[in-house]
Amino acid sequence: TPDEFYVFKPTLKQGFKSIILKNLGRKTKKYIYAKMRGLKEVNVLKKDQLKFSLTGEEIMILAKWACQIEEHYQIPQDIEWAKDGKTGQLFIVQSRPETVHAPKEVRFYEEYQVKTAKKPILTGIAIGNRIGQGRVHVISDISKIGEFKNGEVLVTRMTDPDWVSIFPLASGIITDEGGKTCHAAIVSRELGIPCIIGTKKGSYVLKNGQEITVDCTQGLNGRIFLGKIPFKIKRYDLKKIPDLKTKIMINIGAPEIAFKTSFLPNKGVGLARIEFILAEKSEFIH
Template identity: 70%
Template sequence: KGGEELLRTIKKCLASTFNDRVIAYRDEKKIAHLKFALSVGVIKMVRSDLSSSGIIFTLDTETGFPDVVLINSIWGIGEMIVKGKITPDEFYVFKPTLKKGFKSIIVKNLGRKTRKYVYSEKGGLKEVAVSSQKQLKFSLNEEEILTLAKWAVLIEEHYSGKFKRWMPQDIEWAKDGKTGELFIVQSRPETVHAPKTASVYQEYEIKTKKKPVLTGIAIGDKIGIGKIRVIPDVSKINQFQKGEVLVTKMTDPDWVPIMRLASA
């Protein structure tokens, strides 16, 4: 929307370095609050609002298994994934055979892509419904899945070579709906499994057999216990106490400070 909007957005980027989530991150990493640098990259906008976008991990995010590429994909702008508002399509590609030239897609899971973000004529983003027909379609075809996987492997190999150690990547990508082109818009080190040095697989099991009160899709593989605390929205997070079980409708990165205190 022009130069003025660009300058406003750059100021928002600078200001975001002092939101609760970033302050908590610096405290955790022992980085002084005034001893850091920030740059803002400006590129031509990829029209993923007319197509799809998502995230790539160059390992299995649940187990840390290094020989797969995991691609998450949704319709529209990728912010919907970042905020955890919908379940994306998932594609697993096996690296060893991919490198030998084989079409190595080993898993395809259709997500629940009911909503998407598009650009608003007034500036910013707006949330709209995805048509029932598109909800039943994968948001990437086979050729696009393999192309993104190959790029992801090259990026991982580049940074692993540069830093002389395995450096799995957390990559953001977008597809331009006008040109059909795929773009890598960001890559950064994966921070959950990469720092681990032990090659041990851990499995957790509840010994007592009880009837479940609630079930759902797990995003981790451990077991937590504690007093339940229902927090309706992020403005009430000050009510949360360390060791409690957090229950809420949806979380996004703004919840990270108390998620670190939660037992589950």
């Protein structure tokens, strides 16, 4: 699971150092060049696991490059970068249009609601805001994707472009590794498939044939339940909501659901629970 860095674009463009959040990922394995040929996987030293992959200066450089690329193409971009392991030099290796969060007209708003006292068997990072249900199909090797059936939940360690052909068949996707910008996350967002990544042990805990529920309705907190948990889907036609004299504003306290909430008809944020954000992201000394 990679490190995460958040940079605030408006103040970045004004020349300020605008890093607002850094989350340390789980980096227990890495690939190095093998002596003979190819790559081999090795363990990462504990002291290196506790280091961020980028310095503050490098984060700012990449953020500025991203803004320049976005301004050039005049559309939000999905950008990949690399860092030379010997020289430390940064490179942009790919840029393509970002199709999920790019501005577009939203006519309908869907709200998935699930209520249960049952404890999840696994948790991870939720991608999207939907719920999926189906039978588990653990696939450990790309050579076995031909066995995957329509409506099953794909469970694997991690995916790459070779797996895309079975994504449209899946009612949900679960991976052991990955972050919000990994392959499984990007493709799942575009296809609207409930996906939970970074479960650490999903492919070991879950067994073929188990009925499960993949719940992505709780912000970034993805939950996986054994069995089919009842849920409801509310669908609103935003064109049919009447104009009101009273300004309806949003009460929000979780940054991860701010984008989803923005599609509700609203006149802005009436109350932002800043104390929740500070309590979660800051360390206080009493």
